[in-house]
Amino acid sequence: MSHNPVICAVDTTDVTLAKSLSDQLAGKVGALKLGLEFFTANGPAGVQQVANTQAPVFLDLKFHDIPNTVSKAVKATALLDTFILTVHTAGGCDMMKAAADAASDNTVKTGKRRPIVVGVTVLTSMDEKDLSGIGITVAVADQVKRLASLAQEAGLDGVVCSPHEIELIRKTCGRDFKLVVPGIRPAGSATGDQKRIMTPRQAVDLGADYLVIGRPITEAADPAAAAVAICSELR
Numbered sequence: 001m002s003h004n005p006v007i008c009a010v011d012t013t014d015v016t017l018a019k020s021l022s023d024q025l026a027g028k029v030g031a032l033k034l035g036l037e038f039f040t041a042n043g044p045a046g047v048q049q050v051a052n053t054q055a056p057v058f059l060d061l062k063f064h065d066i067p068n069t070v071s072k073a074v075k076a077t078a079l080l081d082t083f084i085l086t087v088h089t090a091g092g093c094d095m096m097k098a099a100a101d102a103a104s105d106n107t108v109k110t111g112k113r114r115p116i117v118v119g120v121t122v123l124t125s126m127d128e129k130d131l132s133g134i135g136i137t138v139a140v141a142d143q144v145k146r147l148a149s150l151a152q153e154a155g156l157d158g159v160v161c162s163p164h165e166i167e168l169i170r171k172t173c174g175r176d177f178k179l180v181v182p183g184i185r186p187a188g189s190a191t192g193d194q195k196r197i198m199t200p201r202q203a204v205d206l207g208a209d210y211l212v213i214g215r216p217i218t219e220a221a222d223p224a225a226a227a228v229a230i231c232s233e234l235r
């Protein structure tokens with residue numbers, strides 16, 4: 001693949017730590033993922049401190065609201081030069097369409113590249129029992145497939161999915177739909193709380209476009225060396 005598919009998940013509220021990782025990983029990963037905890041603690045100013053042209057930001061805020069509000073939220077990210085943005089596919093077709101349109105509007109207004117907007121299908125923390133608790137009585141895989149198709153119909157660029165869903169979604173949505181895949185562990189590294197993992201090579205061979213990898217990089221004695229080693233596994 002021509003791009004660097006490795007995205008480092010910086011799961012922290014600490015700006016100094018995030019900035020240090022950004023400096024160390026600049027040019028060595030494709031992007032840094034900042035989540036809801038970071039944004040809630042530090043706001044857009046915190047994101048701007050961490051963002052670096054050599055390590056763009058994947059802003060993982062998983063927007064889920066009425067279309068008008070999500071549209072405004074996406075528009076409000078315009079100045080952050082975000083590389084990837086997430087929304088919940090459960091927000092429905094109109095909400096996702098509003099997010100995709102707002103991302104395009106940002107590009108027209110700022111002249112910056114358009115962020116890739118991807119959807120979250122079924123959270124991997126939820127199983128069939130959790131789905132039935134919210135009134136969804138189909139198998140998890142069927143719900144993932146349905147929501148991925150809906151995301152594609154709404155004009156999203158892709159979805160976040162577990163390594164074990166790559167084949168199913170590729171078959172359903174085709175080759176151009178972007179798959180952003182967490183739950184990755186380089187061969188021989190600690191699994192932590194991740195249960196259904198794959199190596200970077202396996203996930204890319206199955207069709208992942210981006211790999212979200214946190215602790216194997218952030219908790220390494222030398223995060224830059226860990227990132228370089230992962231990327232070299234992929235060449």
Ligand code: C5P
Pocket residue numbers: 009010011035123124125160161162182183184192194212213214215216
């Ligand atoms: O440290 P680790 O590699 O497990 O971090 C994975 C990152 O991907 C974390 O930010 C986690 O919240 C996120 N993620 C995940 N599984 C999902 C969706 C997101 O691990 N299904």
